[in-house]
Amino acid sequence: MRALLVVNPAATTTSARTRDVLIHALASEMKLEAVTTEYRGHAHDLGRRAAESGNVDLxxxxxxxxxxxxxxxxxxxxxxxxxxxxxxxxxxxxxxNVFARALGLPNDAVEATGALLDALREERTRTVSLGLASGTPGTEDESVPSRWFTFCAGLGFDASVIGRVEQQRERGKRSTHALYLRQVVRQFLGETNRRHG
Structure with missing residues (x-):
């Protein structure tokens, strides 16, 4: 089996040591190429390259x-x-890790890797439904690029909160529960002020 491991070095709960252990464990079971993402959108580019190459199984x-x-x-x-x-x-x-938890995977990366290797040995796969969010033709949002999603998509208030979080992350802030909570409060207060202003 030929596999590509896409590693986000900025992932908040994975250390370099954990990544090395996972790479070693996966490489012992398959022909593995591990690539660390280097820029925003790099994981997208790697996924696209894997799909277009036709020589990656996983x-x-x-x-x-x-x-x-x-x-x-x-x-x-x-x-x-x-x-x-x-x-x-x-x-x-x-x-x-909402998607991984929805799949029933352990939240610990090492345990999840063990579960993955067990599933591969037993040839167990699972089909997951996806959704596609896209702009409405003939409206101002038709230029919004379509985007697949695995477990949820938001619009309105929650999408605005995520937008605020992403802006903060682009400025170097770490993704934490406190960051999300601050942006929820700021979005709520901003919307309340706009309604009363």
Whole structure:
């Protein structure tokens, strides 16, 4: 089996030592190429390259929900085609790991890697439904690029909060529960002031 491990070095709960252990464990079971993301959107580019190459059987995303989302959107860049796309596996390394938890994976990266290796040995796979969010043709949002999502998509208040969090992360802030909470409060107060202003 040929596999690509996409590693987000900024994943909040994964250390360099943990990454090395995971790489060693996965490489012992398959022909593995491990690539560390270097820029925003790199996981997307790696997923796309894996899908287009036709020589990768499995893509493993080591990171949080954002890394998983980027990889999924890269894999599906040319559209969904289960016969030509590599399988996807997730090893949680972010702060919340909602998708990995929804799949029933342990939140510990080492334990999740063990579960992944067990599933590969037993040839167990799982089909996951996806959604596609896109702009509405003929409206001002039609220029918004379509985006696949694995477990949820938001609009309105929650999308604005995520937008605020992403702006803070671009400025070097770490993704923490406190960061999300601060942005929820700021978004709420900002919307309240606009309604009363």
């Amino acid at each position: 893509v493993v995303a080591l990171g949080g929900d954002g890394t998983v989302n980027e990889v999924v959107n890269g894999l599906l860049h040319g559209g969904p085609d289960p016969d030509r796309l590599p399988d996807l596996a997730v090893v949680p390394g972010g702060s919340t």
